[in-house]
Amino acid sequence: MSTDTVAAHRAAHSGHTGDTPVLEVTDLTVTFPGTNGNPDVHAVRGVGYSVSRGEVLGIVGESGSGKSVSSMAAMGLLPDHARITGSVRLHGEELLGLDDRAMARKRGRVISMVFQDPLSGLTPVYTVGDQLAEAVLVHDARTPKAQARARAVELLDLVGIPNPASRYRSFPHEFSGGMRQRVMIAMAMANHPDVIICDEPTTALDVTIQAQILDLLRTARRETGAAIVMITHDLGVVAGFVDRVLVMYAGRAVETGGVDQIYHGSRMPYTMGLLGAVPRVDAERRGALVPVRGNPPSPSDLPTGCTFAPRCPIAEPECERSEPALLAVGSQPSRDDVRDSRPGAPPEDDTGGAGAHRSACLRSGEIARNRWTALDIYPVPEIPEPAASAAPRADRPEMLRVTGLVKHHPLTKGTVFKRRVGTVYAVDGIDFDIREGETLALVGESGCGKSSTLMEIMGLHEPQRGRVEVMGRDTAGLSRSDRFRLRRDMQIVFQDPMSSLDPRMTVFEIISEPLRTHGTPRAETTARVYELLRLVGLDTEHATRFPAEFSGGQRQRIGIARALALEPRLLVLDEPVSALDVSIQAGVVNLLEELQARLGLSYLFVAHDLSVVRHVADRVAVMYLGRIVEIGDTEFVYTRPSHPYTQALLSAIPIPDPEKERARTHIVLDADPPSPADPPSGCGFRTRCQKFGTLSEPEQEQCVSDEPLVTPVNRGDQAVACHFPERQAGV
């Protein structure tokens, strides 16, 4: 690691006063040298921040903005070929340039980290407890083994692992993702560090688990008094948790300030766009989202001037002259000054006052004066009103009806003679229907049977039990050619834009495949492919490229174009936006809404993100353990959720509004969902139900023995599977 410390800064900050920040990063740059003649990758370009004891700093940015790299640099975890300059000081001591051995003494003891992926964070061959005890022992080898073990059990208890003494001996694979993340946090807390860096700690987890982990991090902060650096792409997560926010874009900090200043008075178009692009779970559907057009620049080929200018709706010629510095709002140089200055001059950030609201935008003063919000500066696309929604729901033709659908997987043992040792109740009797031109969202946590339901429907085969009717035709009685014809009318868009497109095919081949399969003449196919490309907002010259050359959002558009090729009437969307960045997600959501309105499509929208669902869906069905626990009109379900699970789900979603978020009380569910191979008797949710404990004994008896059926409540389009549904106001 080649480093270049800034000696001048060190001298300036040598005073060890009481208010010294615990961690102070100044003018940090990280460059990965390009190999084979590729240009250098400028991952981080002059980032500075500081955190004091007990303070939480949120670093927000999209993928590739350099937010993780900057924290890895602070931890000394970057590969040796990375060129790092600037300064990272921990308690005033310079960390850059320390060798790995010296750094290892700090890591885990003074500064520790929680990683995004809890699956790969633990060694599979050692017990969880031993790994925790090791975290204690490694920094103090004199600790007696027994004492280290006791501390490990204590830590497991602290992070809320039930039966910590016996769970000590469990291996990581016996823990769920949420529990593993708890162990990772316990490990980070083990030696009472002064700084904990959390790199997207909840991204891989379900919402109810995310709420638990955020709760736990609050505990960790209270217990250890550590400064926390919270890296995330989700503006909701940090709103209620952090004190200050640093927004990163293309390797630079573009805005920083107190959490309320950023959320309520952002002065940088990028942050404004990000905030506008997030669908809100607490707000009614209000037209299109605010998309930020374009894609982030490649860190190896940055534009001169402001890196956001190519995507910025209020960019001016001056913005492209030189990169604006991160300065207090309103103190940016005037346009004339910029015009006179040397182009491409390196910006000098204003470092004074850690809490001040600073923004790297030439027009920040103007934005502040005019009190612009995202809606004022971003062009909001108009989405036409769908024609079909004029007719009442009952009069519209049925696109899909699922009745009592069941999908059980056998669990078998043995290789030669397979015996059935159990059953996974993936889908356990669900009913719903979709009418023309409407969107039904299927919502639930991972493992609740959403995807199994989709596969059963898309397979167009006779289900194990129950009926699937597509456009009024029962799939059980379909002949091979009928099934083939029916496939024209229903198509699917997948979650992962990486794996849903064949990497060996050009975009043209991918989009034309359904047309070829269904025997469209060659000339017509060509014309249709180009028409589809335009429809989803891609260029015709994209046709000859391969999927690897596109960004996630563009790839998802290709997937949508392929699904639309045969002019289906029902589109099944399997988490179509969950793998995308917020600003890109808004564009895809708008596209889906526009297509629905123009082509009269019906959507079956599977998602775990309830904010997006509220934005796009007309009706919503909440699934838990292979069953639907609540179904109904989106407005009804969101404003007066009746099932305790729906209430918990809605309550767990963080709202990107610090004031509201702080005022909310979250319902935090205990434990993890039970395994679908071994569901509880009676009501499947009773083991985690927050209401179960408040019921009287005979009522509890009913929950344990009787399975609740989906019954209408609240005199409207809303039905719930709970013996004691609640009639209350929502979020």
Place this chain on the structure above:
Amino acid sequence: MSTIEESRAPAPVPAAPPAPSRLRDLGRRLIGTRRVVVGLLLLVLLAAVAFLGPLVSPWEPGERDFSAMLEGPTTEHWAGTNRTGQDIFTQATAGLRKSLLIGLLVAVFSTGFAALVGAFAGYVGGVTDRGLMWTADLALVLPNFVILAILSTHFAGDGGWLVLVVLLAAFSWMVTSKMVRGLTISLREREYIHAARFMGVPAHTIVLRHILPNMSSLLIADATIMVSGAIIGETALSYFGLGVQSPDISLGMVIAAGSAFATTAPWVFAFPTLLLIVMVLAVNMVGDGLRDALDPQSTSRRP
């Protein structure tokens, strides 16, 4: 979002460029890769040597010159003669003709068969999978050398070498087919395969259009190894007199005969070995280039 404004503008009716063609693209990329061009040129050159060599040489393949036994290269014998006075140049070029055919055909047959068996077993699963894999296991445990020895009488005469090609291929596809099956099982769960199935693409088309192209790197590597493997395998058989039967001659036979003189009379060994090396090199170059051309993620293709 710009896309929506764009798409709402009246679509300019087919100002669209014509459909790009995958084959033409591939061809252009192949021509653009120098390794492929050089490799192909070498192969063409070798083929020319193999077919024209015996014609331009004043000697017949089996003919012996009793006045020049084990002699170095002269104007009469361009690459020298062996112990029995046979002309090495004539022998080697005539042998190259058979070896080229055997090597290339065995590689194509064996890899092609392995790819089809493995991919269908992996994709279809169930009874098909078990049946095909049992066949592969059975073929693996068969004593191929004994079978080749028993059938070696059929290798003589017209078309005898074709029987040999088929048998060599029949004994070399099993391991590859198992690899292909494993890869297919992991590819089968990819979303683009699901997408293809849900748009109604039949199973055999999915295998040919999606699964096999996505493992082309493996298949091409396997085929290029198979070329040299088959030539060397045939050499080993010829050494025991079980390979190509005289009066036919193969490069393997010439090399095997010359190997004993490699140190005392290097020319007996040098020329046929050189031909073999150039041939394997050429095949590898073509294979390498083909792999890059087929793989859109390959970095060496990036400008």
